[in-house]
Amino acid sequence: MRSIRAIYVKQAKDMFKNIPVLVQFIIYPVMALIFTVLVAKPDETIADTMFVSMFSSIFAGMALIFSASGAIAEDRESKSLRFLVMAGVKPHEYLLGVGGVLFTAGSVVSVVFALMGGYAGAGFAKFLGFMLLSCLSSILLGATIGIASKNQQAATALGTPAAMILGFGPMITMFNDTAKKIFSVFYTQQLNIAVSDAHAGVIKPLGVILANIAVLAALFALAYKRKGLRG
Amino acid sequence: MIRMDNVVKRFGEQTVLSGVSFAVGEGEIFGLLGPSGAGKTTIINILTNQLDADGGSHSIGAGPLQTGLMLDEDGLYTRLSCLDNLNVFAGVYGIPRSLSVQALKNVGLEDAAKKPVRTLSKGMRQRLALARAVLHRPKVLFLDEPTGGLDPATARGIHSLILRLRDGGATVFLTTHNMDEAYKLCDSVALLHRGVIVEKGSPAEICTRHGAFKTTPDLEAVFIKLTGVELE
Numbered sequence: 001m002r003s004i005r006a007i008y009v010k011q012a013k014d015m016f017k018n019i020p021v022l023v024q025f026i027i028y029p030v031m032a033l034i035f036t037v038l039v040a041k042p043d044e045t046i047a048d049t050m051f052v053s054m055f056s057s058i059f060a061g062m063a064l065i066f067s068a069s070g071a072i073a074e075d076r077e078s079k080s081l082r083f084l085v086m087a088g089v090k091p092h093e094y095l096l097g098v099g100g101v102l103f104t105a106g107s108v109v110s111v112v113f114a115l116m117g118g119y120a121g122a123g124f125a126k127f128l129g130f131m132l133l134s135c136l137s138s139i140l141l142g143a144t145i146g147i148a149s150k151n152q153q154a155a156t157a158l159g160t161p162a163a164m165i166l167g168f169g170p171m172i173t174m175f176n177d178t179a180k181k182i183f184s185v186f187y188t189q190q191l192n193i194a195v196s197d198a199h200a201g202v203i204k205p206l207g208v209i210l211a212n213i214a215v216l217a218a219l220f221a222l223a224y225k226r227k228g229l230r231g
Numbered sequence: 232m233i234r235m236d237n238v239v240k241r242f243g244e245q246t247v248l249s250g251v252s253f254a255v256g257e258g259e260i261f262g263l264l265g266p267s268g269a270g271k272t273t274i275i276n277i278l279t280n281q282l283d284a285d286g287g288s289h290s291i292g293a294g295p296l297q298t299g300l301m302l303d304e305d306g307l308y309t310r311l312s313c314l315d316n317l318n319v320f321a322g323v324y325g326i327p328r329s330l331s332v333q334a335l336k337n338v339g340l341e342d343a344a345k346k347p348v349r350t351l352s353k354g355m356r357q358r359l360a361l362a363r364a365v366l367h368r369p370k371v372l373f374l375d376e377p378t379g380g381l382d383p384a385t386a387r388g389i390h391s392l393i394l395r396l397r398d399g400g401a402t403v404f405l406t407t408h409n410m411d412e413a414y415k416l417c418d419s420v421a422l423l424h425r426g427v428i429v430e431k432g433s434p435a436e437i438c439t440r441h442g443a444f445k446t447t448p449d450l451e452a453v454f455i456k457l458t459g460v461e462l463e
């Protein structure tokens with residue numbers, strides 16, 4: 001427990017000093033705010049929440065995959081992870097500490113998005129619930145990529161296509177029905193459906209997202225078993 | 232305290248260690264000497280279980296929490312301050328943070344406590360890595376080239392710290408390719424060449440055995456004679 005805490009504190013401090021990572025957590029809500037105020041509000045034909053749901057899906061898909069994979073790959077590459085392991089830190093303690101910070105940051109940004117979208121009551125709970133599950137999915141995927149990568153460069157190479165598909169998928173589906181069918185198996189698409197349409201049912205998106213989490217957790221366990229966290 | 236028996240290590244076709252044996256007594260400073268590529272880091276990695284040997288046996292008489300490490304890569308968090316780097320480990324070990332401050336003082340980095348590691352010089356980083364290694368007062372210390380690439384004054388500071396740790400009861404295992412350093416600092420040494428230990432014993436003993444003494448011109452002595460101060 002004290003190790004998780006120590007790593008959580010380290011990761012939180014590090015994040016505030018890591019400008020490229022910080023930018024990823026700020027840029028999407030800022031973009032959503034700009035587009036909402038300048039485009040969605042004045043235009044009667046566009047739903048006020050359109051850009052909030054679009055950018056929140058992009059955020060969940062991109063920022064957390066990059067930051068989770070980057071953080072783990074960096075600690076591996078710099079060999080700092082070795083010193084933690086030699087000091088008796090268990091791999092799950094390390095991952096909970098690092099993942100915990102990203103989940104906290106993801107939660108804060110999700111709340112900002114929810115407020116920006118003007119959600120209230122049940123709508124607020126639904127939006128937040130779907131966002132948090134998606135953040136969790138992305139952290140799992142990012143951690144898997146981080147473990148599987150030798151260094152940060154490899155993590156970026158693996159993370160970019162994943163983040164492109166998951167982050168921008170929902171946007172592409174607005175223009176193409178085939179894409180819509182294909183992308184509907186991914187959690188970010190289901191997140192987008194659930195939060196952009198107030199009347200959409202929650203059962204199907206929730207089921208797909210939970211299935212995604214199960215698959216990602218299995219992938220994570222596999223990478224973890226094969227690579228561990230040694231050096 | 233530390234022991235290796237007939238350890239063999241191969242990387243693919245290359246045999247890096249062929250039957251390495253030695254023992255280090257408790258409270259001793261042991262120096263593993265050898266040129267680049269001899270296999271020094273590989274021996275530390277095997278002793279600390281970061282690498283598996285292909286043959287032989289080894290042990291250290293201390294658990295992971297009683298072991299301190301300084302590796303060939305410092306693994307410091309570059310965006311965090313010196314103090315924060317140590318505090319991460321104080322948290323992991325469950326020891327008071329006041330020990331982090333104390334450890335910084337011991338290596339003369341108290342003025343740099345708040346500085347981010349990426350702004351430190353090489354010697355300062357090395358001293359911080361040493362502070363992290365001894366933070367939890369370990370019984371056994373592994374130091375991979377603790378003075379590699381440092382100026383003489385900083386190296387001397389590290390030497391005196393290592394001696395103090397030994398006097399406090401710690402067993403120190405260090406590697407170096409500096410023969411002078413090994414002679415002055417170590418209670419016993421082993422000479423490693425291409426994965427084979429070619430000689431071991433106390434430095435004085437070894438030199439006597441091989442009749443190896445030299446009188447070399449000493450610029451430093453000239454400087455001290457003329458100025459009365461040591462070269463810094």
Ligand SMILES: Nc1ncnc2c1ncn2[C@@H]1O[C@H](COP(=O)(O)OP(=O)(O)OP(=O)(O)O)[C@@H](O)[C@H]1O
Nearest residue numbers: 242247265266267268269270271272273274303408
């Ligand atoms: N992971 C590895 N894979 C393949 N070969 C390796 C690996 N690690 C070390 N070697 C080889 O093992 C030999 C010994 O390396 P080692 O790092 O132990 O040397 P060293 O004595 O520490 O040298 P230096 O003084 O330069 O640090 C070298 O020939 C090196 O190329």
Ligand SMILES: [Mg+2]
Nearest residue numbers: 271272303375
């Ligand atoms: Mg080495």
